[in-house]
Amino acid sequence: MNWYVVYTKPKWEKKVSDKLNQLGIECYCPLVTRIRQWSDRKKKVEMPLFNSYVFVRLQDSDRNQIFQASGIVRYLFWLGKPAIVRDDEIEIIKKSLASDSVYDVLISPHQKGDRIKLDSGVFNNQNAIVQEVSKTYYIVVLESLGCVLKIKYK
Structure with a gap:
């Protein structure tokens, strides 16, 4: 079975x-808790980590079953085929969301476009490309996950 x-x-x-869980289809919607400010109050709200995306795990032959649930637009495609996410990538996402720890990451001076390997934290041993450099942070793109991290430094 693959994750799509x-x-x-x-x-x-x-x-x-x-709805997919009610239909018996294994799915994963990573959620993060954020504090939202309204004019009269603050509230903790669970929000999806990836806007408009849900991961589903099923056999290739059962892919059309998900369209029984309302709100689904389509599969995400990569190179003309439905995008497949590896099990270890889903586990990395789950592990990073379960961790409340703040990690110190040692970063030597880098420039935009440099390829680096993260050496600590949840994304340990992940390859990344430096996308932006400022006075207080780096923005890097994790190659295997295709997600963007903002790393603050002092």
């Missing part, structure tokens, strides 16, 4: 995940 990426309607990630 499903594109959903905007703000439908949690609803789609619930």
Whole structure:
């Protein structure tokens, strides 16, 4: 069984995940807790880590079953085929969200476009490309996951 990426309607990630679970389809919608400010209060809100994306795990022959759930637009494609996410990449996402720890990452001076290997934290041993450099942070793209990290430094 493979993990596939499903594109959903905007703000439908949690609803789609619930509906897929009801249908007996294994899915994963990574959520993060954020504090949102309204004019009269602050509130902790669970928000999807990836907007409009849900991961589903099923056999290739069962791919059309997901369209029984409302809110699903289509599969995400890569090179003309449905994008497949490796099990270890899903585990990295789960591990990083489960960890409350803040890691110190030693970064030597880099320039935009440099290839680096992270040497600590949840993304240890992951290759990345430096996308942006400022006075207080780096923005790097993890090659295997295709996600962007903002790394602050002093």
